[in-house]
Amino acid sequence: MVLRINTNIAAVNTARNLSETDRKLAESLERLSSGFRINRGADDPAGLVISEQMRGQIAGLNQAIANSEQAATMVQTAEGALTEANNTLIRIRELALHAANEGATDVKAQEADQIEVAAGLESIARIASQTRFGTRPLLDGSSGISGEAQGDGLTYVSSSQRTRSSGISGYPVVITQAPTQASLRGSAALTDKNVKNLTVSLFEGGKSVQVVATREDSPGSFFGRLKASVEQNGLAVDVVLRPDGTLLVRHKTYGSKPTFQASSSVPGVLGAEEGGLQSATSGKDIQGTIGGERTTGEGEQLRGLVGNDNTEGLVVSYVGTRQQVADGSSEGGVRWERQIQAGTAGIVHVANNALAFQIGPNSGQRVTVALPAVSPRFLARRVDTESGFRNLEEINVGTAKKAQDAIKIVDAAIDELTLARGQLGAFAKSSLQSNINTLRVTAENLMAAESTIRDTDVAKEVAEYTKRRIMLEADSALLAQANHTPSTVINLIR
Secondary structure, three states: OOOOOOOOHHHHHHHHHHHHHHHHHHHHHHHHHHOEOOOOHHHOHHHHHHHHHHHHHHHHHHHHHHHHHHHHHHHHHHHHHHHHHHHHHHHHHHHHHHHHOOOOOOHHHHHHHHHHHHHHHHHHHHHHHHOEEOOEEOOOOOOOEEEEEEOOOEEEEEOOOOOOOOOOOOEEEEEEEOOOEEEEEOOOOOOOOHHHHOEEEEEEOOEEEEEEOOOOOOHHHHHHHHHHHHHHOOOOEEEEEOOOOOEEEEEEEEOOOOOOEEEEOOOOOOOOOOOOOEEOEOOOOOEEEEOOEEEEEEOOEEEEOOOOOOOOOOEEEEOOEEEEEEOOOOOOOEEEEEEOOOEEEEEEEEEEOOEEEEOOOOOOOEEEEOOOOOOHHHOOOOOOOOOOOOOHHHOOOOOHHHHHHHHHHHHHHHHHHHHHHHHHHHHHHHHHHHHHHHHHHHHHHHHHHHHHHHEOOHHHHHHHHHHHHHHHHHHHHHHHHHHHHHHHHHHHHO
């Protein structure tokens, strides 16, 4: 047995073990008190990096959920205002129908109807200007995509979320092919002789008319009865008696899709053969460019192609200018006719102020929604009426004819508002509510993964703490014994 006094190796070894046990016991106490397995980088460097990234993602997900819920609230505010505006439009429609009932209403009643219509329009204008979310106006056009067209017969129709603002210069609209209507022109003129044996039939859109001449009919009277019958049965065609006495039947809608058929008992009046059914010559769709970019044409409308840098989804309508032309149906009569020619139609200005929402935890995860302009001057701008109403703001029910045209305008405005409400509802359901549900599930899964990496397993840590507590007490006792061993040297000296 070797006895040393200066260097007590046993005591040094025991002290080292005691110090290590004390350190580990302190770690167990820290993990149990904080609830985290990783409290500093030294605890688990790789785990710390991964868990911090997950914590950042979780915080981003929670904020994205809050953003989506706030956006949903804003959309609900806008839709509530649209609902009230729609209810007002329904009341205005009732008033227009009452004013159109010419046989039972007098001028005073129509004036009263107009007063209430004006009040309704003011209410809609107030909704448009005063509906706000915080301080942000929603329905005045500043939170959506708006546009204006400059040029006779050129009208801005709509834009998509991808349409870019045009700036001051606007987008030039150039027509390379004017739209035409399906038409059928007779080759034989109506005369006092052949009209006596004439029967004409027209078929359009599932509707039909047949007019049989009487012995008293003249070309003018037969034409008048044919035209009246077409209007009464709702066929979407215009019947014209040309100055040379021939009949011209033309579809009211431009483009290659609308069509109709006709037959006549006298060869050449409409059909080439007696009683033979003849289809109209197909119309042509408009063709052209917007801002120098390609478009697709349908009827009178040009639409910017998908993939265009600036005009994707931009839709404009070009109907040319209304001009008076001679009408052969009556001496000195005139009628209005659209004159559409190729060339520069005008300029369209677009301002894309659609609202963008950050609904994801990462950069670029945004959605946009365009809120409609509800002001009466922006509603029903694409309806052509004989009364000359260019939008909802201009309607008047002072006469039965104006009331009839007002009904068309109001119907178009209702369609626009209900479409906007449907789009907002789809946005709220598909883009917001669905996103909220997805984000919540993702956040829950990430929190579970982050907890696995970073949180303390309490049962395991308590067991470790108990073990180290016992080892600490044992090391303390053994250190006392190790320090006592060198004292046995005194016995050798005595």
